[in-house]
Structures are given as structure tokens and as C-alpha cells.
Amino acid sequence: MTITRGTDPWTLCNAVRERLRHWVLTGTTTVEAKTGYHLTRDGELADVRLLRSLEEEPGMPRLHVTFFPAHGVPPEFFGRPKEYVSTAASWLNDAAMAGADGVDVYCDNQQFTTDDAHMLLSVGQSVGLRTTLHACSRPRHGAVRMAAELGCSSVDLLHETDDEDVLALAATRTPVVACPTTSLHERRTPPVRTLLDHGVPVGLGTDHNPGQSGATSMPLIISLAISMFEMTVHEALNAATRGGARALGLPDRGTLTPGSVADLVQWDADHEGAFAWSMGLNALRVWHGGRAIN
Numbered sequence: 433m434t435i436t437r438g439t440d441p442w443t444l445c446n447a448v449r450e451r452l453r454h455w456v457l458t459g460t461t462t463v464e465a466k467t468g469y470h471l472t473r474d475g476e477l478a479d480v481r482l483l484r485s486l487e488e489e490p491g492m493p494r495l496h497v498t499f500f501p502a503h504g505v506p507p508e509f510f511g512r513p514k515e516y517v518s519t520a521a522s523w524l525n526d527a528a529m530a531g532a533d534g535v536d537v538y539c540d541n542q543q544f545t546t547d548d549a550h551m552l553l554s555v556g557q558s559v560g561l562r563t564t565l566h567a568c569s570r571p572r573h574g575a576v577r578m579a580a581e582l583g584c585s586s587v588d589l590l591h592e593t594d595d596e597d598v599l600a601l602a603a604t605r606t607p608v609v610a611c612p613t614t615s616l617h618e619r620r621t622p623p624v625r626t627l628l629d630h631g632v633p634v635g636l637g638t639d640h641n642p643g644q645s646g647a648t649s650m651p652l653i654i655s656l657a658i659s660m661f662e663m664t665v666h667e668a669l670n671a672a673t674r675g676g677a678r679a680l681g682l683p684d685r686g687t688l689t690p691g692s693v694a695d696l697v698q699w700d701a702d703h704e705g706a707f708a709w710s711m712g713l714n715a716l717r718v719w720h721g722g723r724a725i726n
Contacts, residue, residue: 433470436470449489452486455648456492457726458715459699460650461494461718462493464496466497466499467497467501468503471501471504481530483531484531494693496680496682498532499523501520502552514548517548517551532561533561534680535556536563537549537553538568539569540569541568541569545569549565550578554582564585564586565578566588567593568589568591568592571594571596580600585681586609586635588608588637589610589622590610591615598630601627602630607679608624609675609679611637613645616656624657625661625663628663633678635675635678636650636672637676649712651710653672654669655709655712666704669707674687694721698717
């Protein structure tokens with residue numbers, strides 16, 4: 433946060449542009465990009481506008497912009513998390529007007545409570561934002577069940593859960609996004625096999641963020657998911673494509689069907705099994721809207 437606040441907008445924009453360019457060249461044509469490292473109204477809204485402006489440039493992936501002011505409590509509100517939650521809630525309509533697609537809350541024992549998350553997400557829904565929950569708190573706090581009942585677009589990470597959480601997600605068909613690199617860092621693994629067996633839609637993500645996960649390669653994430661989460665190759669490929677699109681509410685992505693956007697990737701592989709062992713398969717060619725970009 434300190435570095436982000438202290439970096440001039442031009443430098444910040446160039447750094448984000450390079451990362452997005454790397455994503456699309458490695459085969460990811462839609463990226464969910466989140467704010468969350470300014471934690472001030474003007475800074476967070478500027479980040480939304482920055483991402484929207486980059487999306488207009490040639491060779492960039494399509495973006496789903498998630499407003500993430502509840503990523504942590506900024507130093508200005510130290511010891512006053514409830515006040516910060518109320519303040520952040522007042523920014524959500526402006527975020528939607530600036531071009532944000534969704535809102536996320538980091539719900540953790542040391543961050544924001546389930547009640548905090550419910551309030552922010554409810555306000556987000558009222559202004560037309562899709563809602564996501566970083567569900568990192570222990571099951572007894574009820575965050576996952578709250579997200580399912582509220583109709584959140586997805587519940588992410590899910591390193592702490594129980595059978596009641598799984599059943600709630602299965603009953604509401606709430607998508608879960610699992611991130612293998614974060615699981616490695618946290619040394620905790622979500623119950624992906626159990627979720628799949630109960631019919632819960634699962635997506636895969638990089639959770640690319642400073643100091644924890646520098647991955648921008650979805651083929652790497654697919655390989656890790658197969659080895660760590662007991663997923664088959666087909667399950668992991670489905671989670672990385674259709675599953676991710678479902679979590680973002682994008683029915684025109686993730687499948688080769690009439691009416692979908694023509695975003696295609698030619699992989700350096702003889703068959704899909706290569707995703708299991710390559711640990712970072714190369715994209716030979718990427719098409720964005722039917723047009724080759726490399």
C-alpha cells in the first residue's frame with residue numbers, strides 16, 4: 433500500500449500494462465483485476481479508471497474490474513475498522529459509475545467480520561456491482577454461508593471451511609475460486625475434491641498479488657491444481673475456462689459455442705494431458721475477438 437500510494441500514476445500504469453500484456457501472451461484473454469492497494473477513495477477510484485483505460489489499448493486482455501477497498505484497514509483508520517467499513521461503503525456507487533464491475537471483501541478473523549462483509553456486499557448489490565468474498569475466516573463465523581445466502585457471484589480461497597459450508601454452496605450453486613499458489617503459501621488447501629463431488633462450480637485463479645503470488649500463467653495454475661487439488665485434467669481445464677467465466681458472470685467466455693467471443697489459444701501440446709505435467713505450457717498463438725495478437 434505504501435509503495436502504491438507513493439508511485440506516480442504514469443509509472444503505476446506502465447507496470448500494470450506490462451503485467452496484463454504478459455497475461456494475454458500466455459493465453460489468458462480475460463483477467464479479473466482488483467484495486468485494494470490505495471485504500472483511499474480517490475486512489476481506489478483512480479485505479480478503476482486506470483484499468484478501464486488500459487482495456488482500450490491494443491493487445492490488452494478483456495478486464496473484469498473488481499473494487500476492493502475492504503482489502504485491509506488503512507493506517508488512517510487504525511483501531512476503527514467499523515468506521516472504515518462505513519466510509520468504504522459510501523464509495524461503492526462512485527466505483528460503479530467509474531466502471532467497476534464488482535466489489536470484494538477480505539473476510540478474515542484479523543481483517544473484516546462477517547457483519548462487515550454483509551453490509552458492504554449488500555450496498556454493492558444495491559448499486560449494481562457483482563459481489564465476491566475472500567472467505568478466509570473460520571467456519572464458525574459463518575462467512576461462507578452468509579455469502580451463499582446473499583447470492584454472491586463467487587467465494588474465493590476457502591481455506592477454512594466445514595461440511596455446512598459445502599452444503600450451503602452446493603444448495604445455492606455458488607461458485608468457488610481456488611488459487612493453488614496461495615494454498616502453497618498459506619500451507620492450507622481448500623476442499624476442492626469435496627466441492628466438485630457435491631456439484632459446486634469451481635474456478636481457478638492465480639491470486640496474483642505482491643509478496644505472495646507472482647504467477648501470471650494459467651497453465652501453471654492448471655498443473656498445480658491437478659497435483660494439489662485431486663482434479664482431473666478435464667476438471668482443471670473446465671475450472672480455468674468455464675469455471676472462471678461463471679464466477680465473473682460472463683456467459684460469453686470459457687466455451688467454444690455460438691455467440692461466445694472468439695478468444696482462442698493454440699497451445700504447444702499434442703493433447704490436453706500436457707497441461708498436467710508441463711508446469712507452464714507455452715501459448716503458440718492467441719486470438720482476441722478473432723484477431724491474432726501475437
